[in-house]
Amino acid sequence: MGLRASIAAVSIVIAGVVVGFFVTQYMGHTPPTVTVSTSANTVEGRPVVDVTFTTVAAVGSGLHPNWVAYLNSDGNPSTYFHVPAGSVVRITIDQQDGASGLRNPYFGLVRGTVGNEMTVNHKVMTSINPDDAAHTFTIPDLGVSVPLLGVADNAPAGAQNVVQFEFIAPPQGTYRWQCFVPCAAGTLYGNGGPMQTLGYMAGEMTVS
Amino acid sequence: MTERRRRYIRMYALVWFVLAVAGDIGLALGPTPPFQASDLASSQSTVIKILAVIAWPVFSAVVATIAFTLFGNRVAPHEGDIDPGKLRGDSRPQIAWISASIVIVLSLAVYGTVALASDQPGAGISTTSASLRQPASPSDPLEVQVIAQQWWFTYRYPTYGGVETPQLVIPVGQKIQFHVTSLDVVHSFWFYALGVKADAVPLNDNVFTVTPTQTGTYRVQCSELCGLWHGNMNADDAMVVSSSDFAAWIQQQQAMDAPILKYLPAYSHTYEPNPPAYGT
Numbered sequence: 001m002g003l004r005a006s007i008a009a010v011s012i013v014i015a016g017v018v019v020g021f022f023v024t025q026y027m028g029h030t031p032p033t034v035t036v037s038t039s040a041n042t043v044e045g046r047p048v049v050d051v052t053f054t055t056v057a058a059v060g061s062g063l064h065p066n067w068v069a070y071l072n073s074d075g076n077p078s079t080y081f082h083v084p085a086g087s088v089v090r091i092t093i094d095q096q097d098g099a100s101g102l103r104n105p106y107f108g109l110v111r112g113t114v115g116n117e118m119t120v121n122h123k124v125m126t127s128i129n130p131d132d133a134a135h136t137f138t139i140p141d142l143g144v145s146v147p148l149l150g151v152a153d154n155a156p157a158g159a160q161n162v163v164q165f166e167f168i169a170p171p172q173g174t175y176r177w178q179c180f181v182p183c184a185a186g187t188l189y190g191n192g193g194p195m196q197t198l199g200y201m202a203g204e205m206t207v208s
Numbered sequence: 209m210t211e212r213r214r215r216y217i218r219m220y221a222l223v224w225f226v227l228a229v230a231g232d233i234g235l236a237l238g239p240t241p242p243f244q245a246s247d248l249a250s251s252q253s254t255v256i257k258i259l260a261v262i263a264w265p266v267f268s269a270v271v272a273t274i275a276f277t278l279f280g281n282r283v284a285p286h287e288g289d290i291d292p293g294k295l296r297g298d299s300r301p302q303i304a305w306i307s308a309s310i311v312i313v314l315s316l317a318v319y320g321t322v323a324l325a326s327d328q329p330g331a332g333i334s335t336t337s338a339s340l341r342q343p344a345s346p347s348d349p350l351e352v353q354v355i356a357q358q359w360w361f362t363y364r365y366p367t368y369g370g371v372e373t374p375q376l377v378i379p380v381g382q383k384i385q386f387h388v389t390s391l392d393v394v395h396s397f398w399f400y401a402l403g404v405k406a407d408a409v410p411l412n413d414n415v416f417t418v419t420p421t422q423t424g425t426y427r428v429q430c431s432e433l434c435g436l437w438h439g440n441m442n443a444d445d446a447m448v449v450s451s452s453d454f455a456a457w458i459q460q461q462q463a464m465d466a467p468i469l470k471y472l473p474a475y476s477h478t479y480e481p482n483p484p485a486y487g488t
Contacts, residue, residue, distance in 0.1 A: 103391050103481065104357055106372045109468035116464065127467035140360045140443070143374060176440050178359065182392070189481060191358060191392055196436045 031199055034072040034081040039090070046168070047087045054094040054160075055135055055148060057185075067194040068097060068135075068183050068201065079177070079203020087169045088114070091146075095161045097134040099150025100183050100190065105130035107180045110165070112144035118165035120149050139177040139205065142170055169207050178202040216280060224272040228265035235260045242403050245422045245448070249403035255323045262316060349385035349417055352378060353475070356388070356395035356408035359437035361428060365458060370475040372468075373461045376446040379454035380423045388414040389478050396432035399446065405431060413477035420448040 039048040054071045062077065069077035070093075083089050102108055108130035110118050117126050127147070134150030144167050151159045179201040182190030194200035240253040240260070353364040355372075364372045376399075378384050388397045390408040398405045401424070406416045426448065430441035449457065465472075473479060 104355065104362065104479075105471045105473060106362055106468060108471050109465065111464065127471070130468075130471050138360075140374070140440075145374075176437055178437065180357070180360075189392060191435070195358070198436070202436055 031080050032072060032074070032076050032078040034078050036081050036083060043088050047084065048090055048166075049083050049087050049169075050090050050092065051081050051083070052092045052094075055097050057097045064194070064197075064200070066186070067197075068185065069194055069199075070135075070179075070201065070203070077199050079199050079201075080206070081203075082206045082208060083169045085169055085172050085207050088166050089169050090164065090166045091137065093137065093148060093163045095134055095148045095151065095163050096159065097148075097150060097183070098153050098155075099132045099134050100181055100185075102130040102133045102136070102147070102180060103182050103189075104180065107136050107138065107145055108133060108147050110146050112139075112142055113146060113165040113167050118146050118163055120161055120163050122162075133181050135179040135181050135183055135201070137165075137177065138180050139167075139175050141175050142167065145180070172207050175205045175207065176202065177205055216276070219280070220272060220276050223276075224265075224269055227268040227272060231264045231268060232261050235264055242400055245401040245420060245424065245426070246403055247419045247421060249401060250421070251323065252403045255320065258319065259316060262312060266312065349383040350379070351385050351387060352376070353477070354386055354388040354397045354406075354408065355479075356390040356397060356430065356434075358392050358435050359430070359441040361395075361397065361430070361441070361443065364475060366475045368458050368462060369469070370472060371458065371462050371465050372472060373465070375443070376428060377454060377457050378420060378448055379451040380420050380448050382451065383417060383419045386416040386418070387477055388416065391479060391481070393434050394432050395430045395434045395441070398429045398431040399426065400429070401426040407432065411478045411480070423448050423450060 034051055034053065037050045039050055041048045052073055054073075054075075055069070056071060057068055058066050059069045059071070059077050064077075067077070070079050072078040109127045110116055110125065117124050119125070120128075128149050130147070132150055133147040135148040136145055137148065138145040146163065146165050148163050149161045151161060179195065182195065183201065184190050184193040184195040187193045187195070195202070198204070235257065240257045242249045242252055244250045244253065351366050353366065354376075355362045355364065360374060361376070362372055362374050363376050364370055386397070386404065386406060388406040388408045389412060390410045392410065394410070395408040396405060397408050402418050402420055404416050404418055406414045408414065424447070425444070426446045427442060427444050428446045429443075430438055432438075434441065
């Protein structure tokens with residue numbers, strides 16, 4: 001075997017190992033998930049599960065410290081969670097980001113949740129002014145959409161609006177969810193970066 | 209012409225004829241997508257059927273020729289050299305296939321152009337102004353606005369106070385005028401069963417008129433790569449319902465939209481973004 005053939009063979013083997021390494025890394029990689037706790041209560045015989053997020057204007061660490069994100073209770077950007085089918089999913093969001101306004105004002109409406117309502121700092125609301133929205137929590141395939149009220153621009157650090165709502169988990173499957181506020185600061189029309197990346201402003205709910 | 213050659217041509221003609229006729233019967237009798245759910249869909253089905261029925265015998269001839277050339281014309285080594293006959297300079301077969309091709313292609317071109325031109329009354333970029341209005345007569349089309357955004361279609365009904373919903377429901381037998389626009393990037397509104405596919409372009413109003421003829425639950429889908437969730441930008445809950453069901457549904461949506469109605473922008477065929485508010 002000539003020198004050139006040997007070099008070609010070795011290059012192919014190396015390329016194969018590298019590709020194989022990345023594929024196995026990718027397949028084996030699981031993104032951080034959001035902890036779901038089952039509450040002691042039941043509603044009409046359905047178990048209640050609690051999912052808690054914090055939304056922040058900038059993650060502050062990791063790959064994209066300047067990106068806006070949904071955080072799990074460990075403070076990491078995370079948008080994956082698992083819930084049992086048929087349960088009452090109670091989502092609590094500590095909303096700490098300022099408002100940047102909805103491109104489509106329609107998403108200022110609360111819909112698809114139990115009673116088509118949410119509570120903001122324990123006050124029941126069915127809609128907010130679309131200009132005051134910092135984010136939304138929307139699962140298109142379930143028709144669930146909740147706008148998240150932004151904190152005032154001059155609010156002290158750590159100020160937050162606590163948004164809580166419930167919906168009934170659908171049958172088994174994976175459901176995408178996302179934010180409808182173009183909130184990705186510094187990108188074209190606010191629709192780039194975190195808006196296009198799972199784990200920041202878009203994620204998946206797995207129902208099992 | 210040798211006996212072998214004559215037999216060969218007869219065999220070829222027989223195989224082609226059987227293939228062409230059997231296929232055409234299947235194509236003519238079988239269902240043709242996109243089926244019959246609207247006037248547009250039926251006319252598209254008819255066009256596809258006619259094109260397929262004419263194209264199939266040509267396709268059969270190509271396949272039969274390749275098969276016969278590969279297998280039927282083989283000469284076994286012990287048969288020695290056989291004169292294949294002359295094709296060059298033989299003008300009869302050439303004139304035959306050239307004129308047949310010209311006739312088929314030109315007549316299909318004329319037919320296709322006429323079908324395309326007559327198929328889309330009112331399609332294209334709209335020049336009319338937007339208003340909340342009652343149709344002057346029941347034969348007027350019902351205007352439905354399709355608003356595409358990353359990654360969900362929403363719909364507005366100007367005839368019903370500009371109510372907006374994330375589900376598409378339209379009455380059967382009523383002429384529907386879709387006004388398709390986008391709020392961010394280019395999407396495409398694809399209502400396959402109705403034979404409607406219209407680009408959703410920001411600051412453009414793309415109009416499509418169609419009359420649904422069958423009630424049912426259908427799928428709508430985005431057919432223009434538009435970002436992270438493009439592949440999931442679809443909904444299986446689009447419905448064509450009776451006019452009484454539609455009236456009940458739209459009333460329900462109006463009630464549901466009550467908390468947000470005062471915040472919705474005035475109905476318009478396009479919606480200007482407000483750049484200072486985004487990406488800052």
